[in-house]
Amino acid sequence: MSTVFRPKNPNNVNLSRDDARNSMGRLHVGLGVFTYVLGFLAAAAGFNVYQGQWVQAVRSGNRGAQSGAMITMIASGGLALTNAYGFGNTLQAGFRVLMATKGEARKAAWVASGTRLGSVFFRSSWAGGLFTMQELAGAWLYNRYNTSAHDRWLQSTPWGLDTSRREDLTLQEFQHYLEVQQQAPFVEIKRSEDESFWQSMLSSAKTGDICVILPGLTVPDYQVTLEGRVSHALKIGAQRITTFLRGDRGIPVEQREVVTEQVQAGLYRVASKPEKEEKGPAPLLLKLTYPRNPEPVFGKVFEELLIELELQSLDDKGQLDRRNYRIRFNPTKGGRFLSANQHFEVNGEMSLLVVDVMALELSQ
Structure with missing residues (x-):
C-alpha cells in the first residue's frame, strides 16, 4: 500500500513569496528614500550647471552649444522628475505601512509596498537610463561646438x-x-564686495562697474597725427533686453529697446596707470554706465545689455578696415564677457554712433 507524501503546510510556497515581498518592501523603502534624494540633488545640481552653460552659449551666440546645453538641461530635468516620482511613491508606501496596525495588517502592507515599489523602480530605471543617454548626447554636442x-x-x-x-x-x-x-574687445564687470550673494540674486540688484576693454588699442591710436588724420575710430550701438514671463505658463519673452544714445552719453575713459616699459602701453579701457529701465516691468526676470562695437582702422594702403563685435551681458553679474562668436539676431539693424575717445571724460 503506497503512501502519498503531503506537506505539513501546503502554503509554504505562498509564505516564502510573501516573506520575499516583505523584505523587498523594507529594502525599497529603506534604501529608496536616500537613493532618490541623492539622485534628485545630483540632477538638480547638473541642471544648474547646464543652465549656466546655456546662458553662456546664448551670450556668445553659439547655436550649436546652445542646442547641446538645452538637451542636457532637459535630460537633467527629466532625471530630477524621475527621482522625485520615485521618492514620492516611496514616501507614500512608507506612510501606508506606518498607518497599518501591527501584525498581519502591517505584513500585508509591506508585501504590497514591495510589489508596488518594485514596479516603480523598474519604470524609474528605464526612464533614468533614457535621460542619461540623452544627457551624454547633449554633453557631446555641447563640447563639440563650445570652442573658443x-x-x-x-x-x-x-x-x-x-x-x-x-x-x-x-x-x-x-x-x-x-x-x-x-584684439577682440570684451566686457569685465566688477561687483561691490559689500553686497551679499542674496542681494545679487534679486532682479533689482545694483549694477557693477562695467568696463569695456579693447586689447591691442591704446589712447594714442585715437589721437590726431601731425598730418591731421586719425588712424582709428570707434562706433557703438546698444540694445536693452528685458526678459519677463508672460501668460499662465510663464513663457519667457524678450523685449528689446535701442539705448544707443544713453550708452554713448554714459561712456567714460579710464585713466591708465603707468606701466613698465617691458609690458608696453596699457590697452584702451572705457567705463560704461548701464541705462536701467526706469519703468517697472511686470514679471521681469532680469535685464541684459547687448552692445555692438565697430572698430575702424586704416591699413598700410590707406584703406578703411571695419571689425564688428557684439557682447551680451547681465550688468548685475560679475565676471568677464567675451565677444560673440556669431552675430546675435536683432530686430532690424542696430544704430551705431561715433564715439570721440579723446573727448570722453576721465574716470578713475
Whole structure:
C-alpha cells in the first residue's frame, strides 16, 4: 500500500513569496528614500550647471552649444522628475505601512509596498537610463561646438586635427586672423564686495562697474597725427533686453529697446596707470554706465545689455578696415564677457554712433 507524501503546510510556497515581498518592501523603502534624494540633488545640481552653460552659449551666440546645453538641461530635468516620482511613491508606501496596525495588517502592507515599489523602480530605471543617454548626447554636442575663437583658429590651420575644418590660407592671412581674435574687445564687470550673494540674486540688484576693454588699442591710436588724420575710430550701438514671463505658463519673452544714445552719453575713459616699459602701453579701457529701465516691468526676470562695437582702422594702403563685435551681458553679474562668436539676431539693424575717445571724460 503506497503512501502519498503531503506537506505539513501546503502554503509554504505562498509564505516564502510573501516573506520575499516583505523584505523587498523594507529594502525599497529603506534604501529608496536616500537613493532618490541623492539622485534628485545630483540632477538638480547638473541642471544648474547646464543652465549656466546655456546662458553662456546664448551670450556668445553659439547655436550649436546652445542646442547641446538645452538637451542636457532637459535630460537633467527629466532625471530630477524621475527621482522625485520615485521618492514620492516611496514616501507614500512608507506612510501606508506606518498607518497599518501591527501584525498581519502591517505584513500585508509591506508585501504590497514591495510589489508596488518594485514596479516603480523598474519604470524609474528605464526612464533614468533614457535621460542619461540623452544627457551624454547633449554633453557631446555641447563640447563639440563650445570652442573658443582661438580653438577654431587652430582647427583651421594645416596642423588642425579635423581635416574638414582646415583652410587653405597664406601665412600672412593666418597671422591676420589670429591678430583679430587677440584684439577682440570684451566686457569685465566688477561687483561691490559689500553686497551679499542674496542681494545679487534679486532682479533689482545694483549694477557693477562695467568696463569695456579693447586689447591691442591704446589712447594714442585715437589721437590726431601731425598730418591731421586719425588712424582709428570707434562706433557703438546698444540694445536693452528685458526678459519677463508672460501668460499662465510663464513663457519667457524678450523685449528689446535701442539705448544707443544713453550708452554713448554714459561712456567714460579710464585713466591708465603707468606701466613698465617691458609690458608696453596699457590697452584702451572705457567705463560704461548701464541705462536701467526706469519703468517697472511686470514679471521681469532680469535685464541684459547687448552692445555692438565697430572698430575702424586704416591699413598700410590707406584703406578703411571695419571689425564688428557684439557682447551680451547681465550688468548685475560679475565676471568677464567675451565677444560673440556669431552675430546675435536683432530686430532690424542696430544704430551705431561715433564715439570721440579723446573727448570722453576721465574716470578713475
